[in-house]
Amino acid sequence: MKKVKVLFFIYQMGAGGAARTLLNIINNLDRNKFEPHLVTLNFDGSYEQELKDDVIFIKLETQRLSRSIFRLAKIIRENQIDVVFSTIPRVNTIAILANKLSFSKAKSVIREADNLGGTWKTNLQLIGFGLIYKLSSQIISLSEGVKSNLIKRYKIKAEDIKVIYNPIDLEQINEKMADDQLVEGHKHIFDTSDKIVITAGRLVKQKDQRTLLNAFAKVNKQLDSQLVILGEGPLEDQLKEQAKELNIFDRVHFLGFQRNPYIYFKQADLFTLTSIHEGFSHVIAEALATGTPVVSTNCKSGPSEVLNNGEYGDLCKVGNDQELAEKMLQVLSMDKSETKERIELGYERAKHFDAKKIVKRYEEVFLQTLNK
Known part of the structure; x- marks a missing residue:
């Protein structure tokens, strides 16, 4: 043929x-x-x-x-x-x-x-x-x-x-998580008893990392934690300045674009997306595939479809750092059995894609x- x-x-x-x-x-x-x-x-x-x-x-x-x-x-x-x-x-x-x-x-x-x-x-x-x-x-x-x-x-x-x-290429994601390692200079970030929050995306207005920084500052007052930001973009300097103003700069790590983000997701306790708008949100599905719980803004229109209106992850209002912080704390405070159940549920959802x-x-x- x-x-x-x-x-x-x-x-x-x-x-x-x-x-x-x-x-x-x-x-x-x-x-x-x-x-x-x-x-x-x-x-x-x-x-x-x-x-x-x-x-x-x-x-x-x-x-x-x-x-x-x-x-x-x-x-x-x-x-x-x-x-x-x-x-x-x-x-x-x-x-x-x-x-x-x-x-x-x-x-x-x-x-x-x-x-x-x-x-x-x-x-x-x-x-x-x-x-x-x-x-x-x-x-x-x-x-x-x-x-x-x-x-x-x-x-x-x-x-x-x-x-x-x-x-999403589940086979490739699993291979990359099994066969690769964190960049040597990044390993110390994850070698901690602190909770690790991670996000990934271009550092641009659409992704609204400003709201994430504000929410993370609130979370960190109640729970020792670290924030890892994967991605590059024109707002990097502004976001770093904001982190300094919030007195969380030593706990926020701008690691740039990583060809294998999945090993970073795997090491984290929570993936958070704060976009103003998304078509689908590929990265949420990938985070679920790595066994990482998700909290996302309920922006038009992807996250709610990927997470099936909150069945597979938490959704909150766009730009609301208070609600975002509350959702993040709820996930980060779950016991082992709740976390395990959340991870398994998320992976089943990832299989749909x-x-x-x-x-x-x-x-x-x-x-x-x-x-x-």
Whole structure:
């Protein structure tokens, strides 16, 4: 049987959730049916080295999305691509236009990953994205909440959207926890009787680590604890200054981006997410997979779906550091049997998002789209 050639297009295989999702889909595609191609702009991405060796990987000779259209169109045409898959609005737009300009029979499948919108300017822009999205062959939303947002703000019809949750590679997570070790200079942080709270994500306004620092300061007054922050971003200096003002700087550890965050999650007593908005929250599912209890903001729209409205982890209001601190203290104060039960429950939930299951749904969509 002729293999279906799927071209994955993304800005770069960097440290974000979109790149990690593509990595999990690409690596778990059935090679008996599909031939994966990956195209990025001319950036070095931290996940590139984790791609399987048989992936046909092309970097465009540009770092500007707007200049990638004709180059991408040529690749689609010359490689006789069957399906072009992309994620993130601007990248989706470029992928759709490039596919049209390739004058090939390739189908466009796009994925929407976040709850965008708010200001009139942004909402108008999303309507523009929606007009281009309608030129695609299939739209995928990574959660029911994001689907609702696509209908409301992008003016997409409900019947044109399929919901597929993010895949997490449980097998790879377990291997990384078993075969790797903490960075030598970080081991002392976890060699303590203090409770360890951890978070991971870009240090940007959306992730709202300011609220986490405020909540952690309250927690630390009642329970000796340490806060580990994985991730990089423009707000790092501001967050460090805030930690100093709260007199917790010696208990907050900014460890930057870690290629293997799972061994860090595994060593922690609690994973906390304080985002203002999320599409799905890949990192919550990964934390559950490492056996780490979760407390998250109930932001639109991912966390409540991953945690099934609080069944598998605690949810609190966005920006409410008092409620967040109370939820954190409740989890950190649980006895061993309660903690064990919480961990086992969380791992069962993580299995719902196993890449082996989720990627099969993507495969079905690719094949169905080709047959439209």
